[in-house]
Amino acid sequence: MKKVAVIGSGFSSLAASCYLAQAGNNVTIYEKNETIGGRARQLKKHGFTFDMGPTWYWMPDVFERFFKDFGKYPSDFYELEKLNPAYRVYFGSGNYITIEDTLEKICASFEKEEPGSSLKLRKFMVQALDNYNIAIKDLVYRPGVSPLELVTFQTMKKIGQFFSTVSEDVRKEFTNPKLISILEFPVLFLGAKPSATPSFYSFMNYADFGLGTFHPKKGMFSVVDGIKNLAQKLGVTIKTNQNIEKIIVEKGKASGIISNGKKIETDIILSGADYHHTETLLEQKLRQYSKNYWNKKTFAPSALLFYVGFDKKIERVDHHTLFFDVDFKKHSEEIYDSPKWPDEPLFYASFPSKTDISVAPAGKEAGIFLIPLAPGLVDIPELRVEYFEKIIDRFEKITNQEVRKYVIFKESFCINDFTTDYNSYKGNAYGLANTLMQTAFLRPKLKSKKVKNLFFTGQLTVPGPGVPPALISGKLVAGLIEKEKK
Numbered sequence: 001m002k003k004v005a006v007i008g009s010g011f012s013s014l015a016a017s018c019y020l021a022q023a024g025n026n027v028t029i030y031e032k033n034e035t036i037g038g039r040a041r042q043l044k045k046h047g048f049t050f051d052m053g054p055t056w057y058w059m060p061d062v063f064e065r066f067f068k069d070f071g072k073y074p075s076d077f078y079e080l081e082k083l084n085p086a087y088r089v090y091f092g093s094g095n096y097i098t099i100e101d102t103l104e105k106i107c108a109s110f111e112k113e114e115p116g117s118s119l120k121l122r123k124f125m126v127q128a129l130d131n132y133n134i135a136i137k138d139l140v141y142r143p144g145v146s147p148l149e150l151v152t153f154q155t156m157k158k159i160g161q162f163f164s165t166v167s168e169d170v171r172k173e174f175t176n177p178k179l180i181s182i183l184e185f186p187v188l189f190l191g192a193k194p195s196a197t198p199s200f201y202s203f204m205n206y207a208d209f210g211l212g213t214f215h216p217k218k219g220m221f222s223v224v225d226g227i228k229n230l231a232q233k234l235g236v237t238i239k240t241n242q243n244i245e246k247i248i249v250e251k252g253k254a255s256g257i258i259s260n261g262k263k264i265e266t267d268i269i270l271s272g273a274d275y276h277h278t279e280t281l282l283e284q285k286l287r288q289y290s291k292n293y294w295n296k297k298t299f300a301p302s303a304l305l306f307y308v309g310f311d312k313k314i315e316r317v318d319h320h321t322l323f324f325d326v327d328f329k330k331h332s333e334e335i336y337d338s339p340k341w342p343d344e345p346l347f348y349a350s351f352p353s354k355t356d357i358s359v360a361p362a363g364k365e366a367g368i369f370l371i372p373l374a375p376g377l378v379d380i381p382e383l384r385v386e387y388f389e390k391i392i393d394r395f396e397k398i399t400n401q402e403v404r405k406y407v408i409f410k411e412s413f414c415i416n417d418f419t420t421d422y423n424s425y426k427g428n429a430y431g432l433a434n435t436l437m438q439t440a441f442l443r444p445k446l447k448s449k450k451v452k453n454l455f456f457t458g459q460l461t462v463p464g465p466g467v468p469p470a471l472i473s474g475k476l477v478a479g480l481i482e483k484e485k486k
């Protein structure tokens with residue numbers, strides 16, 4: 001029985017731990033924070049409950065496949081509800097489109113906006129489904145070891161889709177700017193601009209319109225809790241408040257960790273902490289990727305988040321509400337091309353208490369606001385306040401109601417918190433973007449090339465950002481560890 005030390009307790013670490021324990025290893029998770037879940041931690045305050053990170057439960061099939069590997073179903077651990085509407089997108093005051101829970105209904109909304117667009121949407125979705133079947137059912141479950149993993153009969157037929165972009169494809173078919181924004185929105189989860197994301201990633205549109213948006217009762221944290229319970233049943237030990245300060249390497253092999261100043265011996269180390277940070281726990285000569293390497297990479301955005309308790313029910317919003325009433329292109333340039341605090345940011349607001357009474361006291365509303373930002377910006381309290389005021393002004397105008405005076409409390413979370421809480425590179429929120437040059441075998445590797453028995457998982461490695469990819473990353477690395485042992 002091998003002793004495996006897992007650094008971090010995000011989705012990827014938790015998933016990998018389940019597979020490794022199932023394979024008969026003695027697995028211990030070491031998490032620096034007081035609570036588990038990593039970016040998917042939970043905040044509880046004055047009777048309100050907030051998911052601090054992920055709020056969109058997409059690709060339910062990936063979660064089912066994960067639990068099936070252990071003879072279980074998601075419903076053994078948490079209750080899921082399909083949201084209808086899935087979300088609402090505002091383009092101006094009182095001007096919005098609602099995305100409902102079936103393609104039929106979505107086609108009807110498109111047709112209303114732009115006659116003839118529903119036919120184009122159906123055609124677009126045929127390709128999106130085909131890509132979903134190739135990518136999410138197969139390709140993403142390959143460990144990114146060799147470029148040949150991407151060479152299949154099906155991908156060869158679609159080679160052109162790796163060299164055109166989602167943005168180009170959408171604009172070829174649609175002219176209505178609102179429909180364009182809605183169709184470009186799903187790839188934002190991959191961390192790059194739609195104009196830098198290969199067309200093949202239109203599978204995200206199938207995840208959105210074809211599969212729909214779900215809400216786990218009590219929030220995304222109930223998924224963390226579910227996987228934790230599974231892990232513990234499989235024999236995984238979870239230790240919190242354990243800051244790993246160093247990875248010990250002897251004769252080229254990982255042999256231990258220093259946690260809170262104490263040495264712990266182990267056979268194998270798997271880090272689900274951010275890849276860049278994990279390498280800083282090694283001596284310089286044992287790191288695979290240089291400062292320059294990380295500096296040149298396209299990181300997914302960071303974010304300014306507010307978790308707000310409101311002393312009333314908020315009107316004219318849905319569980320997920322997007323505010324695309326300003327120039328999308330300009331804001332994305334301020335994230336990727338000339339990083340700065342945006343002049344007029346797009347933002348996202350979530351009101352989970354619209355569907356889930358467990359997350360706010362009766363008659364009150366839990367609100368989460370998210371502004372995407374370039375990683376590495378200067379983050380000071382004054383700017384947080386300024387941006388809260390900015391978006392609340394717009395929120396009040398667009399939804400035609402007063403909300404500011406009903407704020408019971410607000411907590412913010414931004415670049416400095418991502419850095420201190422998660423050791424995140426430049427305070428990125430969700431890892432390394434999925435651009436063409438940062439796809440599959442071109443991403444940082446699951447296995448260290450320099451240190452034997454040292455492995456990596458999570459959103460900076462394969463397959464990429466998001467909760468479903470984190471679960472897949474955990475499975476991939478566990479498979480690689482088992483293969484190495486043979």
Ligand SMILES: Cc1cc2nc3c(=O)[nH]c(=O)nc-3n(C[C@H](O)[C@H](O)[C@H](O)COP(=O)(O)OP(=O)(O)OC[C@H]3O[C@@H](n4cnc5c(N)ncnc54)[C@H](O)[C@@H]3O)c2cc1C
Pocket residue numbers: 007008009010011012013030031032033036037038039040052053054055056057058242243244245272273274277303305370421422423429430431457458459460464465466467468470
């Ligand atoms: C604001 C936000 C919104 C998001 N929205 C969505 C969404 O709606 N849907 C979706 O699917 N995805 C979403 N994501 C992305 C998703 O949450 C992440 O991709 C996923 O949770 C990452 O999991 P992970 O295991 O890779 O890393 P993490 O969750 O970051 O886990 C890494 C863990 O390692 C720990 N750690 C770091 N250093 C050390 C150390 N030295 N010692 C011990 N422990 C250490 C950290 O504390 C952390 O717990 C969102 C992310 C954010 C931040």
